[in-house]
Amino acid sequence: MSPQRPPGTPGTPGSAGSAGSAVAGIERSRAVTMVVVRVGAMVLCGSLEVLGDGRWLGLGPLPYLLGAMAGASLLVCAVTAARAALPPRPLLWADLALVVVVVLAAGRYAGPRVTDGWPGTILPYVLLVGIMVGISFRTFPAVLAWTAALGGALLLGYVQSDLVWWAALPHVAGLTTNATMAAYVMRVLFRTARDLDQARAGELRRSAQLSQERERGRTARVLHDRILQTMEALTRDGWIADPSVRARVAEESQWLRAFLRGDDGDPAEDVVAALEEVVRQAVGSGLRVEFNAGRLRSAPERQGMPAEVVEALSGILREALTNVRKHAGVGHAVVRAECRSGTLALSVLDHGSGFDPDAPTTGLGIARSIRDGARAVGGSADVEAAPGEGTLVSVRIPLPSGE
Numbered sequence: 001m002s003p004q005r006p007p008g009t010p011g012t013p014g015s016a017g018s019a020g021s022a023v024a025g026i027e028r029s030r031a032v033t034m035v036v037v038r039v040g041a042m043v044l045c046g047s048l049e050v051l052g053d054g055r056w057l058g059l060g061p062l063p064y065l066l067g068a069m070a071g072a073s074l075l076v077c078a079v080t081a082a083r084a085a086l087p088p089r090p091l092l093w094a095d096l097a098l099v100v101v102v103v104l105a106a107g108r109y110a111g112p113r114v115t116d117g118w119p120g121t122i123l124p125y126v127l128l129v130g131i132m133v134g135i136s137f138r139t140f141p142a143v144l145a146w147t148a149a150l151g152g153a154l155l156l157g158y159v160q161s162d163l164v165w166w167a168a169l170p171h172v173a174g175l176t177t178n179a180t181m182a183a184y185v186m187r188v189l190f191r192t193a194r195d196l197d198q199a200r201a202g203e204l205r206r207s208a209q210l211s212q213e214r215e216r217g218r219t220a221r222v223l224h225d226r227i228l229q230t231m232e233a234l235t236r237d238g239w240i241a242d243p244s245v246r247a248r249v250a251e252e253s254q255w256l257r258a259f260l261r262g263d264d265g266d267p268a269e270d271v272v273a274a275l276e277e278v279v280r281q282a283v284g285s286g287l288r289v290e291f292n293a294g295r296l297r298s299a300p301e302r303q304g305m306p307a308e309v310v311e312a313l314s315g316i317l318r319e320a321l322t323n324v325r326k327h328a329g330v331g332h333a334v335v336r337a338e339c340r341s342g343t344l345a346l347s348v349l350d351h352g353s354g355f356d357p358d359a360p361t362t363g364l365g366i367a368r369s370i371r372d373g374a375r376a377v378g379g380s381a382d383v384e385a386a387p388g389e390g391t392l393v394s395v396r397i398p399l400p401s402g403e
Contacts, residue, residue, distance in 0.1 A: 022193035022200075030186060031085050034135050035077045041128035042070055060109040065102045069125075072098050092136055096146055099129055100153045107157025123171060126150060130175040134182025138190070143183040147176050231256070271305050271344075272297055274314040275337055282321040288332045289321065295338035301399050302339065309397055312377045313337075313346055316370050320348040320393045323366050328352025328391065344379075344397045351390040357383050370395070 072095045079087040086092070106122050133146045151172035158168040231253035234240050240249060272293055279291045296302060317335065324333045330352040337346045357367045367383040370393060374381035379397030 022196040023190065026189050026193045028084050030135055031080045031083070034080050034086065034132060037128055037131050038073050038077050041125050042073055045122070045125045062105060062109055065105050069098050069102050086136060096129070096133070099126065100149055103150070103153040103157050107160035110161060126154065127171070127174050127178055130178030131182045134179040135186060137183065140183060143179050147179040151175055271302060271310045271313060274310050275317055278314050278318045278321065279335065282325065285325055286331065287321060287325045290334045292335065293337040295340070299339035301342070305399065309344065309377050312373050313344065313395070313397065316373045316381070316395055317346060317348065319366060319370060324350045324352060327355070342399050344399055346395040348393040349390065354385045354387050354389045354391050356387060357385050
């Protein structure tokens, strides 16, 4: 039951908006409307009392209560104008509570005079207060609560004046209509302004992302054409004699190539980043790896891939590359990863010494361990090898239909 400042307006702690936002503009317009309606209500009711016979000015405490009500309304206008926003909640509550007290006092002390005098002075102000209530509060329960308080005061005022209570119902209906319509209009305006601010913020984010992509593309071209090609030539053409230094340069060049392609995500969540990490480790160990994952990078299934699939695939690739480095007798391997028709495919090829996959081994053997790793996530694997003819590891993992 309190007037709430909308998100993104000045004075809101933690606000992400700015003084130039559409919501802030509506907030300023709401403050201006509040001042205009209050000043208009005081001018209207004051002129009716001055130009009339002044029959309210000598009735008990009514003159003082009317003066206090006018003073409170002027204070609300002054605070609203100074803040360019609605005043604090206690001040609004006190102002509306005073209006309720004045209406009750009028019914008690005016008595039969309410019959022809009430509509001339107090009632117009109460009806306009309904508009103020609709402007001040952002929730319909708060608006209805204060409308009920004012309407109940009107009904009780009629009863205290020895009038039939249902004679006040048209005025209560008018008060309720003013309050709910004002609240509805403010709600629509704030919703529209909020949508406009969100659209504007989204456009700014897209513009910033586009600028970042352009800058990244320009940087990538410069790095690729100069630094990356030089680093890869140093490792490929034998310019570096020290094997550890050569491996380190090769690993860094592999990382730089992945970064320029945009594959610098979290290896625990991004399958391409996970595979790139395994390749970098293999390159750092002295193996030259040709990694082709273009069709996987552009596949929508890459996003949100299950973590267990990412872990299983990177483990299979690590084992296959370790086998090439230790047993194939060559320093080069070709890795291809792609996603097609809902299936993730990975292949590792080397033209090394090969082996007989059906020959008995002392342990699990690479063929069996890779097949077991693929089956653990619902996939399958084949290991094609022959002595002297190299090795081809092929893995296929179907992805869940929701991915």
